[in-house]
Amino acid sequence: MSESLDSGPPPQAPTTPLRLRLAELRGPAARPRPLDARALAALAANPGCQRRALLDGAGVDKAALAAALGSPTASGQSQFAFMRGNAFEARVKSDGGAELMRLLGVDPPGEFTVPDLSAVGPEGRAARTALALRDATAAGGWTLLDHPLLALDVAGSPAYLEPDAVVVHPDGRWTVVEIKSFPMIDASADAAKVGAAARQAAVYVLALERVADRTDGAEVAHRVLLVCPRDFSNLPTASVVDVRKQLAVTRRQLARLTRVEDIAAALPPGATFDLERPADELTFAVESVSAAYAPDCLAACELAFHCRERARGTGAVGTLGRSVRGELGGLTTVGDVLAAARGTGGDPSDPAVVALRRAAALRAAALADADFEVAPCG
Structure with missing residues (x-):
């Protein structure tokens, strides 16, 4: 991938098997949505999101897909x-x-x-x-x-x-x-x-x-x-x-993006983003592709509301922002973070775990030394 971005002949149309596979994922009646510079810049800002890479590569209308999933987006130019x-x-x-x-x-x-x-x-x-x-x-x-x-x-x-x-x-x-x-x-x-x-x-x-x-x-x-x-x-x-x-x-x-054909090959049999299919089938297909949600997605991706709901449901630390997610390393859920801070989980040699336990100890000490007075009501 990196070589194709730096030199070589101009990009050609996808090979016939890939073209047919993407058409199957998109649905027989759907016309492919072109990938413009605005979408490409957003994709480059979040290269770990295989979900967006596949949907954009297949030309899926993400706004219509979000509406079919029950999480319509309010984004878009008036x-x-x-x-x-x-x-x-x-x-x-x-x-x-x-x-x-x-x-x-x-x-x-x-x-x-x-x-x-x-x-x-x-x-x-x-x-x-x-x-x-x-x-x-x-x-x-x-x-x-x-x-x-x-x-x-x-x-x-x-x-x-x-x-x-x-x-x-x-x-x-x-x-x-x-x-x-x-x-x-x-x-x-x-x-x-x-x-x-x-x-x-x-x-x-x-x-x-x-x-x-x-x-x-x-x-x-x-x-x-x-x-x-x-x-x-x-x-x-x-x-x-x-x-x-x-x-x-x-x-x-x-250069870090996973190739579209590799993502498509990992999909389970029967997965499709055809908007004519029932909502449960669309949900199954979307959830079959890993996402990397962050609050920045709300301004750049039509599926952001759907991904945010799923990320919150699993307690993913990505909902707190990319910088926080990066600082926490292998701790991928809020539950993992709290357990590490309490000393009941996490690798003690992990710098993120050490920092969390240190922060928890400092907080406990500060609360123990504080003199709280509850003001009477009225």
Whole structure:
């Protein structure tokens, strides 16, 4: 997996047996959901979750699956936000992209080309994008690629990613452009939203690097252009965001993902995520794949409410957060943690157990020394 992320030919469609197996899991009437950069960034942030890796790899509609399981999600972009985002992107790309090129300092803005990237199917569009990038690099001028399609191998299955734009510089640099509708007030935007945009852009940079490795004179810039509305207007303004840290994390986390075919092969016979099946069969299939729930999942995965309910029911320490789960090591349930703290469980040589028992002793001593006074009611 790690080799396929670093070099080699572009990802091809899954082999026929895997394609058929994923179609069986998804259901005969279900169309596969594409794996976009937002979902891929969330997947990379939690590589230990085999459940999400398999469902995303098979193209299962997780929102519909969550509703069928009785744990519907309230996440998702509102129609108003979707329309506002589309309107702002159209404003940024007005005049054939001249406004966007002005933000990059191309003046006069007419000195650039916008190639046609249309093709049949995602494989064709990805190939057309790669060809346009190579031609633009060889030509040595300014080129704007509007909604190119990039291919990236994820856990043995191809993902097709569509950035808002990619600009090819005359010196061969390729810059990812992210257009977001959240405002940039006094040249500063919400840090959480900028961070999410940076993680998403890092996925695009990673996919672009696969094409640049096979293109003479090409170099992918690790500083992306983030375009947002200025203050409270609809006028675009731009900021450069360095995504090297997010890129390193994404590359490392994707390399840790278990291959989709290995996860699918471990499923029990008859397991299916076909939404036409009864809820108990869907529950059986979902619970057959291990999950790694953490509170962060609530903002990134449609199945988060279902996984949280199951994690709480088993007392999993993951409900307390990834950092706590990491600190506790092999203690995977709250019951294990309490038993270790009381001295009735756990390996005495485990540093986590030693720390828990020390903390419990300090707490007991503090409570014994405290002078409690109960105030009378009324």
